[in-house]
Amino acid sequence: MNSALKILSIACMMSLVACNPAAEPRSVEGSNESPGTSTAPVSNAEPTTPAPAPAESADTATPPATPAEPAPKPEPEPAKPVPVDANTLTFNGMGKIRYGMTKDEFLALKLRTHGPSEMMDGPDSCHFYPLAPSGGTEVMIEKKRVTRIDVAKGTPNSLGVKVGDSIESVLAKYPKAIVRPHTYLPAGKEVVIWNDGRSAAFVLQTDSNAKVTHVRSGIPPNVEYVEGCA
Numbered sequence: 001m002n003s004a005l006k007i008l009s010i011a012c013m014m015s016l017v018a019c020n021p022a023a024e025p026r027s028v029e030g031s032n033e034s035p036g037t038s039t040a041p042v043s044n045a046e047p048t049t050p051a052p053a054p055a056e057s058a059d060t061a062t063p064p065a066t067p068a069e070p071a072p073k074p075e076p077e078p079a080k081p082v083p084v085d086a087n088t089l090t091f092n093g094m095g096k097i098r099y100g101m102t103k104d105e106f107l108a109l110k111l112r113t114h115g116p117s118e119m120m121d122g123p124d125s126c127h128f129y130p131l132a133p134s135g136g137t138e139v140m141i142e143k144k145r146v147t148r149i150d151v152a153k154g155t156p157n158s159l160g161v162k163v164g165d166s167i168e169s170v171l172a173k174y175p176k177a178i179v180r181p182h183t184y185l186p187a188g189k190e191v192v193i194w195n196d197g198r199s200a201a202f203v204l205q206t207d208s209n210a211k212v213t214h215v216r217s218g219i220p221p222n223v224e225y226v227e228g229c230a
Contacts, residue, residue, distance in 0.1 A: 087155060087156060088155075088156045088157060088158060089149060089151050089155060089156070089157040089158065089202075089215065089216075089217050090157070090158040090217065091158065091195045091199075091200040091201070091202070091217060092200065093146065093149065093217075094137075094149050094151070096109050097109065097111075097139060097146060097149065098146065099146055099147060099148075099200060099218060099219045100145055100146065100147075100219070101145065101146050102144055102145055102146075103127075103141050103144045103145065103146075104144075106129075106139065106141065106146050111131060112131065112132040112133070113129045113130060113131055113132060113139075114129075114130045114132055115129070116128060116129055116141075124142065124143055125142070125143070125144075126140065126141070126142040126143075126228075126229030127140070127141045127142075127229075128140055128141075128228065128229070129141065135152050136150075136151070136152025136153065137149065137150065137151045137152045137155060138150045140218065140222055140228075140229070142222055142229065147218050147219050147222035147223070148216060148217070148218025148219070148222045148223050148225075149216060149217060149218060150214070150215075150216040151215055151216065155215070157202070157215055157217070159173070159174070159193065159202055160173065161173075161202075161204060161212060161215065162212070162215075163211075163212050163213060163214070163215065164211055164212060165211065165212045166210055166211060166212075167179070167189060167191060167206050167210045167211075167212070168210070170191055170204060170212065171191070174191075174193050176193075177191050177192065177193045178191070178192040178193075178194075179191055179192075180192070182205060182206070183226045185207065185208060186208075187207075187208035188205065188206050188207050188208055188213075189205075189206045189210065190203060190204070190205055190206075191203070191204040191205075191206070191212075192204075192224070198220075199219065199220075200217060200218065200219050200220075200223070201217065201218070201219075201220065201223050201224075202215065202216070202217045202223075203215075203216050203217070203223055203224065
């Protein structure tokens with residue numbers, strides 16, 4: 001009987017152990033995580049602030065705006081060139097007649113002349129050769145070279161000036177012209193206009209009404225002679 005009770009007790013104890021499963025492991029105290037859930041580590045670094053842009057140096061800084069300069073005053077409009085032909089008087093001569101050419105070269109052109117109208121003997125001889133049928137145009141030859149041409153009324157010239165023009169209109173075209181008193185006419189003037197190199201000039205004579213009466217060009221000193229060859 002006692003043996004049967006011992007066997008029954010052992011069987012009951014074994015059945016109790018089988019009916020009571022093992023306790024699940026307890027979670028860590030204070031943790032809110034569920035079992036089987038992993039948590040990424042939390043970084044304690046502060047957020048990075050972008051570095052400020054470097055300040056401009058004195059060499060790269062934008063320079064201050066320069067105040068605008070006043071507009072220059074307009075200069076007088078230069079005289080327009082005049083078409084040159086064989087009958088146009090210029091700073092260099094007229095047609096085939098060129099200042100500096102020899103007397104023989106001039107005569108070789110075989111221009112119609114009336115022969116020398118004025119002559120001075122000797123090595124420094126001076127001659128005027130009136131051209132025909134110009135009616136007033138004369139070529140001066142001094143020391144056997146062409147030095148000056150006095151033209152008749154109506155002969156064109158490279159200045160664009162003609163007999164009868166006022167001295168004011170001449171100076172408006174050529175503001176650098178030199179104005180001086182006429183040698184024999186108290187109220188008259190002489191207007192001298194030099195080329196850029198001052199190697200030749202025009203001389204314009206005016207009357208008492210300040211009107212152009214005579215035009216010539218040539219090389220110095222002949223172009224400024226007052227009385228022909230003197």
